[in-house]
Amino acid sequence: MACNNRCWCTVISILAIITTVIVVCVYYTTPSDPSFTINDFYISALNLSDISSTTTTANQTIFFDMKLHNKNKAMGAYYDPVIFSYIPNIKLTFVVAEYTVPKFYQHNQKSKHVIETVTSHGVAPYNRTITSSVFKVEVLTKVGFTSPAYRKRRRVDVVANVRVSQTGEKDSKKGIKLFESGAGDGFGGLCMQIGLLILSTATILVIT
Numbered sequence: 001m002a003c004n005n006r007c008w009c010t011v012i013s014i015l016a017i018i019t020t021v022i023v024v025c026v027y028y029t030t031p032s033d034p035s036f037t038i039n040d041f042y043i044s045a046l047n048l049s050d051i052s053s054t055t056t057t058a059n060q061t062i063f064f065d066m067k068l069h070n071k072n073k074a075m076g077a078y079y080d081p082v083i084f085s086y087i088p089n090i091k092l093t094f095v096v097a098e099y100t101v102p103k104f105y106q107h108n109q110k111s112k113h114v115i116e117t118v119t120s121h122g123v124a125p126y127n128r129t130i131t132s133s134v135f136k137v138e139v140l141t142k143v144g145f146t147s148p149a150y151r152k153r154r155r156v157d158v159v160a161n162v163r164v165s166q167t168g169e170k171d172s173k174k175g176i177k178l179f180e181s182g183a184g185d186g187f188g189g190l191c192m193q194i195g196l197l198i199l200s201t202a203t204i205l206v207i208t
């Protein structure tokens with residue numbers, strides 16, 4: 001089959017449409033997961049200059065400032081209840097404190113600071129001669145987006161190790177960003193499918 005000018009014109013137009021759709025898909029509709037950052041962390045039971053920290057009545061309350069940020073340019077985020085879990089040592093698996101943020105909606109490019117305290121148990125029997133301890137902080141939730149294609153909430157599971165110094169605070173001044181602990185659900189699959197569908201339709205049009 002020989003292609004005349006009109007035929008090439010069609011092919012080029014179709015390719016242009018495919019490119020546009022893919023670009024739009026990737027840049028405007030594929031959402032990024034929200035990011036979580038620990039800006040502050042303090043537990044007086046691990047503050048060596050606090051006399052009461054050496055007693056069994058040590059204050060085991062954890063004070064924290066966690067930032068939840070929706071970095072998407074054009075999409076709001078629907079959070080399911082967000083669960084923060086505190087594990088007192090990276091070698092352990094038991095949770096000493098758990099805090100839940102009720103479900104909420106967050107506009108695009110907005111941040112929410114959760115500045116709260118949570119009661120913990122099981123931190124005090126710590127060996128206090130060590131110079132620092134490392135907490136594992138885990139965040140578990142599900143997030144959906146305002147884009148019709150991503151209404152279905154997807155699981156978010158992120159963790160960070162927080163080194164706590166002898167003052168009972170996290171030892172770095174910088175915020176600690178949580179990172180993905182497991183495999184994701186595979187975002188962008190829909191765009192890929194749409195792209196392939198258009199591509200195959202275009203191929204059929206060109207052939208016939």
Ligand SMILES: *[C@@H]1O[C@H](CO)[C@@H](O)[C@H](O)[C@H]1NC(C)=O
Nearest residue numbers: 042047049050051167168169
């Ligand atoms: C640690 O405890 C001391 C003594 O109670 C207190 O002065 C200090 O402010 C505490 N450190 C922090 C970071 O709160």
Ligand SMILES: *[C@@H]1O[C@H](CO)[C@@H](O)[C@H](O)[C@H]1NC(C)=O
Nearest residue numbers: 042043044059061062063117
């Ligand atoms: C225990 O520690 C928390 C967090 O640092 C603080 O908000 C609270 O006031 C303390 N409670 C007592 C009884 O000292």
Ligand SMILES: *[C@@H]1O[C@H](CO)[C@@H](O)[C@H](O)[C@H]1NC(C)=O
Nearest residue numbers: 125126127128129130131132
């Ligand atoms: C605490 O840690 C120090 C130094 O690692 C060690 O010598 C000591 O035996 C430990 N004490 C307890 C009660 O585990």
